[in-house]
Amino acid sequence: MSTSIETIVLALKEFLEDDQVSVNQTIRELHGRDESYHDISLPDIVVFPRKNSEVSNIMKVANDLKIPVVPFGRGSSLEGHIIPYDKGITIDFSLMDKIIEVREKDLLVKVQPGVTRTQLNKELKKYGLFFSVDPGADATLGGMAATNASGTTTVKYGVMRDQVRDLEVVLADGTIIHTGNLAAKSSSGYHLNGLFVGSEGTLGCFTELTLKVYGIPEFTTAARAVFPTVQNAVEAVTSILQAGIPIARVELVDEESIRQVNHFSDTNYAERPTLFLEFDGNESGLQQDVEFTKEIMEDHGCEEIQFETDNTARTKLWDARHNLAYAYIHGNVGKKMMVTDVCVPISELAGAVTFARKELEAIGLTGGVVGHVGDGNFHALLMIDMNSPEEVAKADAFNEKIVHYALERDGTCTGEHGVGVGKQKYQAAEHGEALHVMEKIKLALDPNNILNPNKIVKIESLGE
Amino acid sequence: MSTSIETIVLALKEFLEDDQVSVNQTIRELHGRDESYHDISLPDIVVFPRKNSEVSNIMKVANDLKIPVVPFGRGSSLEGHIIPYDKGITIDFSLMDKIIEVREKDLLVKVQPGVTRTQLNKELKKYGLFFSVDPGADATLGGMAATNASGTTTVKYGVMRDQVRDLEVVLADGTIIHTGNLAAKSSSGYHLNGLFVGSEGTLGCFTELTLKVYGIPEFTTAARAVFPTVQNAVEAVTSILQAGIPIARVELVDEESIRQVNHFSDTNYAERPTLFLEFDGNESGLQQDVEFTKEIMEDHGCEEIQFETDNTARTKLWDARHNLAYAYIHGNVGKKMMVTDVCVPISELAGAVTFARKELEAIGLTGGVVGHVGDGNFHALLMIDMNSPEEVAKADAFNEKIVHYALERDGTCTGEHGVGVGKQKYQAAEHGEALHVMEKIKLALDPNNILNPNKIVKIESLGE
Numbered sequence: 001m002s003t004s005i006e007t008i009v010l011a012l013k014e015f016l017e018d019d020q021v022s023v024n025q026t027i028r029e030l031h032g033r034d035e036s037y038h039d040i041s042l043p044d045i046v047v048f049p050r051k052n053s054e055v056s057n058i059m060k061v062a063n064d065l066k067i068p069v070v071p072f073g074r075g076s077s078l079e080g081h082i083i084p085y086d087k088g089i090t091i092d093f094s095l096m097d098k099i100i101e102v103r104e105k106d107l108l109v110k111v112q113p114g115v116t117r118t119q120l121n122k123e124l125k126k127y128g129l130f131f132s133v134d135p136g137a138d139a140t141l142g143g144m145a146a147t148n149a150s151g152t153t154t155v156k157y158g159v160m161r162d163q164v165r166d167l168e169v170v171l172a173d174g175t176i177i178h179t180g181n182l183a184a185k186s187s188s189g190y191h192l193n194g195l196f197v198g199s200e201g202t203l204g205c206f207t208e209l210t211l212k213v214y215g216i217p218e219f220t221t222a223a224r225a226v227f228p229t230v231q232n233a234v235e236a237v238t239s240i241l242q243a244g245i246p247i248a249r250v251e252l253v254d255e256e257s258i259r260q261v262n263h264f265s266d267t268n269y270a271e272r273p274t275l276f277l278e279f280d281g282n283e284s285g286l287q288q289d290v291e292f293t294k295e296i297m298e299d300h301g302c303e304e305i306q307f308e309t310d311n312t313a314r315t316k317l318w319d320a321r322h323n324l325a326y327a328y329i330h331g332n333v334g335k336k337m338m339v340t341d342v343c344v345p346i347s348e349l350a351g352a353v354t355f356a357r358k359e360l361e362a363i364g365l366t367g368g369v370v371g372h373v374g375d376g377n378f379h380a381l382l383m384i385d386m387n388s389p390e391e392v393a394k395a396d397a398f399n400e401k402i403v404h405y406a407l408e409r410d411g412t413c414t415g416e417h418g419v420g421v422g423k424q425k426y427q428a429a430e431h432g433e434a435l436h437v438m439e440k441i442k443l444a445l446d447p448n449n450i451l452n453p454n455k456i457v458k459i460e461s462l463g464e
Numbered sequence: 465m466s467t468s469i470e471t472i473v474l475a476l477k478e479f480l481e482d483d484q485v486s487v488n489q490t491i492r493e494l495h496g497r498d499e500s501y502h503d504i505s506l507p508d509i510v511v512f513p514r515k516n517s518e519v520s521n522i523m524k525v526a527n528d529l530k531i532p533v534v535p536f537g538r539g540s541s542l543e544g545h546i547i548p549y550d551k552g553i554t555i556d557f558s559l560m561d562k563i564i565e566v567r568e569k570d571l572l573v574k575v576q577p578g579v580t581r582t583q584l585n586k587e588l589k590k591y592g593l594f595f596s597v598d599p600g601a602d603a604t605l606g607g608m609a610a611t612n613a614s615g616t617t618t619v620k621y622g623v624m625r626d627q628v629r630d631l632e633v634v635l636a637d638g639t640i641i642h643t644g645n646l647a648a649k650s651s652s653g654y655h656l657n658g659l660f661v662g663s664e665g666t667l668g669c670f671t672e673l674t675l676k677v678y679g680i681p682e683f684t685t686a687a688r689a690v691f692p693t694v695q696n697a698v699e700a701v702t703s704i705l706q707a708g709i710p711i712a713r714v715e716l717v718d719e720e721s722i723r724q725v726n727h728f729s730d731t732n733y734a735e736r737p738t739l740f741l742e743f744d745g746n747e748s749g750l751q752q753d754v755e756f757t758k759e760i761m762e763d764h765g766c767e768e769i770q771f772e773t774d775n776t777a778r779t780k781l782w783d784a785r786h787n788l789a790y791a792y793i794h795g796n797v798g799k800k801m802m803v804t805d806v807c808v809p810i811s812e813l814a815g816a817v818t819f820a821r822k823e824l825e826a827i828g829l830t831g832g833v834v835g836h837v838g839d840g841n842f843h844a845l846l847m848i849d850m851n852s853p854e855e856v857a858k859a860d861a862f863n864e865k866i867v868h869y870a871l872e873r874d875g876t877c878t879g880e881h882g883v884g885v886g887k888q889k890y891q892a893a894e895h896g897e898a899l900h901v902m903e904k905i906k907l908a909l910d911p912n913n914i915l916n917p918n919k920i921v922k923i924e925s926l927g928e
Binding site: 162171175189198199242243292411415434435 | 567568569570571572611612613614618623625626630635639640641642643645646647648649650651652653654655656657658659661662663667678679681682702705706707708745746747748749750751752753756807808809810811839840841870873874875876877878879880881882883887890891894895896897898899900901902904905906907908909920921
């Protein structure tokens with residue numbers, strides 16, 4: 001970057017107010033880290049646009065001057081996506097946080113990228129509607145679209161990509177496009193919705209999202225089911241899915257993680273491999289699904305099932321599950337968390353989780369296995385002392401083993417956290433020749449490689 | 465194309481058997497038309513590969529010599545997708561028709577592109593499974609993926625793109641890639657699955673597909689519900705969807721179309737606007753859904769409901785619906801069918817269908833309105849005498865009016881038939897600046913513009 005920061009700031013202030021452009025150290029530090037263990041790096045400038053035309057002008061300045069740009073939501077990413085290792089400009093979307101329109105009849109909502117999922121759900125509740133994707137963190141919807149986030153409800157409602165009808169995107173050169181429309185399906189043109197969702201800020205900045213929402217189900221029941229081993233629990237899930245039961249959530253929490261939960265959330269759950277489940281639907285259908293699920297789980301050695309139909313008990317159960325990562329962090333002060341994120345075909349899940357548990361015990365670090373087992377996606381959580389090169393090396397080697405185990409079985413290195421910088425070293429192994437297709441698309445749409453450079457794909461040289 | 469056909473044939477016969485390469489007039493004619501009214505144009509050469517390496521070699525020859533290539537399944541497309549207007553080589557995938565693997569536990573199946581959907585469903589039945597996408601025609605799965613096909617079951621199970629876990633694709637230069645993996649979800653890299661599905665042969669040739677399949681539901685009930693007006697019927701559907709009832713199919717058939725059905729399928733249905741519906745699921749849940757749906761339909765003036773629970777009656781009902789296009793063709797010998805295919809947000813559907821009905825009556829050609837109304841997608845079927853310039857002009861103007869009505873309401877010009885050549889003139893109006901993004905992607909992946917050239921995007925000049 002040959003242009004001075006002062007020059008860039010001046011160019012930005014041509015169309016932004018003074019308080020929309022910051023070079024303040026504290027502000028820059030807030031934009032130099034995410035929630036992961038990845039190294040910190042500060043942007044030179046942080047900007048706070050209020051509308052798409054400002055984002056377009058920011059991109060024009062950046063493209064003309066070849067300045068790297070990183071779009072930023074809440075910084076809750078887990079693989080360093082929003083850390084500006086090449087410095088430059090971070091675009092913070094917190095001022096673009098309006099819910100533009102709830103289209104009740106169409107089961108659609110139009111939002112700005114800085115709206116968070118709890119903010120949206122609070123508004124939707126007034127209409128008897130809800131937004132389904134729940135990654136745990138209260139991320140922004142722009143950020144969730146950028147990483148193709150998913151979570152506990154994905155087994156029934158799908159990932160972020162499944163919810164996106166349309167995106168307004170500002171491209172590298174400042175052009176504003178729409179990637180879709182408001183119809184429920186389309187066979188018109190290439191599927192740009194799908195391409196931009198999960199592009200992690202490397203192809204454009206989202207300035208508006210139109211998302212699917214759902215009616216709040218008539219009935220919801222949650223349950224906690226205890227198993228003798230992780231393998232029994234996972235095999236029960238496989239059988240439930242094969243039976244075609246439309247389960248709304250099914251989460252595995254292993255013994256060590258239940259221990260952390262009990263400690264942090266003041267619960268008294270049996271410290272054994274456990275499934276947290278949820279069913280929703282109409283009353284009679286749900287009852288039949290629940291009965292069938294109970295039978296299947298008992299066939300797989302389930303030792304105890306506790307159902308929770310009232311709202312408070314259900315909320316407590318899911319809060320306990322969602323606070324799990326914080327429980328580990330809280331219980332291991334001074335350590336950082338590394339989270340693996342592979343996803344495997346469901347037939348390979350029991351083997352993969354058993355393998356992860358065994359490897360976890362072998363390295364002797366505090367950690368546990370939890371997962372969205374209905375999708376074949378699980379996380380091994382590992383607490384590491386970043387000042388101990390030995391612990392860091394052990395954790396890295398562990399992550400690598402888990403990833404290769406998944407890739408050898410036609411799985412993926414990341415089920416929901418995304419590539420960022422953490423999963424970049426596995427992209428060639430996972431995608432093979434297809435990685436070159438991704439590189440070509442990146443270069444075609446961002447020829448100066450300014451949009452979140454070196455995330456997902458690494459453009460080695462621009463031949464200049 | 466400066467190379468002689470003889471030279472190309474010789475190059476192809478370096479790695480293909482004699483009977484895999486044809487310049488026979490009859491064979492070429494079979495590959496020069498689809499099921500639509502679009503003009504005929506013959507390929508120079510038709511090839512019949514047996515495996516991916518042969519497809520790769522064909523692409524290398526074509527790319528070196530800059531020969532256009534069109535991938536071909538069964539020729540059941542409706543917008544001229546597979547008609548080789550630039551001549552060249554047509555790759556017929558009928559010899560690549562193996563079901564490679566049924567992964568029962570993973571609810572996945574791996575197939576070659578020439579497998580048809582009824583062939584697949586026949587095999588899957590042995591496992592208690594089914595493949596959900598049903599466009600009516602017995603298309604190949606490769607073709608269905610190429611156009612992002614959908615149909616009657618999409619309201620519950622989704623479009624073709626939702627079923628694709630992985631594609632093996634041969635690119636323009638012969639490189640073989642995989643676009644996905646076998647895990648239920650992934651946030652790794654750009655979403656190439658989504659990009660290649662619906663690319664209509666313009667980005668690559670599919671040589672293998674891994675698709676989601678489902679367990680055959682415990683219970684299925686079909687129904688036929690008669691309404692006083694099309695508007696009443698559509699409004700009933702909107703209410704059913706808003707109530708969150710997971711209906712498996714919901715099809716609108718207007719009066720004229722019921723008349724054609726009765727004539728062709730020897731049924732005796734009331735010749736009034738009608739909904740064909742299907743529900744599936746567990747017995748008690750389904751019963752509750754059916755009761756609730758009945759109430760909603762009665763609130764919207766439903767005059768008669770006939771339920772069909774036994775298999776034969778259900779099959780008869782859906783056969784009648786699926787044979788509708790043939791009923792029109794059969795009943796109008798010497799005429800060709802034009803089918804509109806817009807999809808609108810569900811809140812705009814009643815207005816759009818009413819508008820289409822009114823316009824249809826105004827032009828005075830035989831035709832009717834049917835549709836996958838649960839998705840907001842409907843078809844106006846029009847029978848035209850292709851030798852009458854007046855009828856053709858009327859039909860074209862009608863199609864254009866319907867498309868613009870949809871685009872003005874944030875809909876799409878094609879819900880499921882695809883762009884081909886028929887919907888190309890609306891691409892700029894629908895996609896705006898995003899069309900240039902599509903052009904850039906096309907040129908990045910197929911720099912010589914040999915893959916199904918001038919379909920979806922028109923590359924005006926390659927600057928040579």
